[in-house]
Amino acid sequence: MLEVESGLVSQKEEFASKMETLAQRRVDLQRKEGSLKESLTKFDKFLKENDAKRARAIKKAFDEKKLRELKDHEIERLKEAVERLGRQRERQVRAVENNLIFQHYLESILETTDEFGEIKDVIARFDTLAATNAELVERARVAQEKNEAVRGEFARAAETKNTVILNHNNHLASLQRRLEDAQARSSMLQAALDEQARAAKGKSLLVGQIKMATTNLFSLVRAHLQNRIPPSSDTFDQLDKIAQFVVDLQVVIEVLARQKEREKGFAEGGTGEGEATVGVGVSAGPGGDAA
Missing domain, CATH: 1.20.5 (Single alpha-helices involved in coiled-coils or other helix-helix interfaces)
Incomplete structure (x- = not known):
């Protein structure tokens, strides 16, 4: 241990x-x-x-x-x-x-010379003359520029005026052409108008002749009817009266023709009825009286 x-x-x-x-x-x-x-x-x-x-x-x-x-x-x-x-x-x-x-x-x-006393006086005079010359040159340049500006303005104004005159001449030429066209159309229209006037004159003469003939014929009809129809100056009314007279006259002619046929038949057959028939046909003439 x-x-x-x-x-x-x-x-x-x-x-x-x-x-x-x-x-x-x-x-x-x-x-x-x-x-x-x-x-x-x-x-x-x-x-x-x-x-x-x-x-x-x-x-x-x-x-x-x-x-x-x-x-x-x-x-x-x-x-x-x-x-x-x-x-x-x-x-x-x-x-x-x-x-x-x-x-x-x-x-x-x-x-x-006695004008200058020192050289610097001559140089000063030269500087003065040079400055004056430069000023005159500048004035001439300004005047030249103004003259050129005026010339340019005049040229532009003349060009504008010429353009205006040219436009006026063109417009005048256009108006002249329109005038000539209008005169040509006027001549054509005048010729057509003259032709229409001549035709109208001829038609007026024909209408006058027709009216005169109608009036004369109407006078003959009235005279034939012994003025039993009233007078009239209207041509259409006169024509109506004449037409009525012609129609009535045609009826009378037809009646007379039939009467002649009957008379011929009576002459052959020996009867007297035809005379009475003819008398009736004549009394139916224009105006209601015997012809």
Whole structure:
């Protein structure tokens, strides 16, 4: 039993020793881990600082390169400007040399006249005359533009007037054609009217002749009937009376014809009845009396 307890105590002490050793190792590991983390942090900071320095160095180099290029361009531009100014100076020198003749000319003018005291007076007079000439030229241009505007307006008015005249002429020609057509139709109508007038005149003459013949015939009928029918100036009434007389006369003629036939028969047969029959037929003549 003691051995067992001694063994357990020994095992506990050994386990405690191992646990202490493990704890110490854990502490050492934590310390090393902290040291590694600190070293890693420092290294990372170093890398970041190194990258920042490198980026700043690259940017500085790029800026210096760009600035150098700008300076080179500026140098080239200034060189070109110097060359251009040199050429301009040469041109101005040549212009001055060429214009010396004008200076000599102006000086000769001063020597020949007392109107101008200095060259600037001559130049001022020239400027005045040039301004006056420019004003006159401008006035002439304005007058020319007004003249052209008036001409254009006149041309447009003339064109409009010509168009109106042309339209009037066309309308007049149309009216002339209509007048000629109307005159032609009028001539045709006049000819037709004359023909109708001649026909009407002929018809009127025929009607007059008919009326005259009717009146004469009516007078003969009245005279034959011993004026037993009243007088009338109406042609149609006269024709009615004449027609009635003709009808009655036809009846009398037929009666007389039958009477002659009977008389002929009586002459052959020896009877006296025919005379009485003839007397009746004559009394039935026009007007109700014997013919």
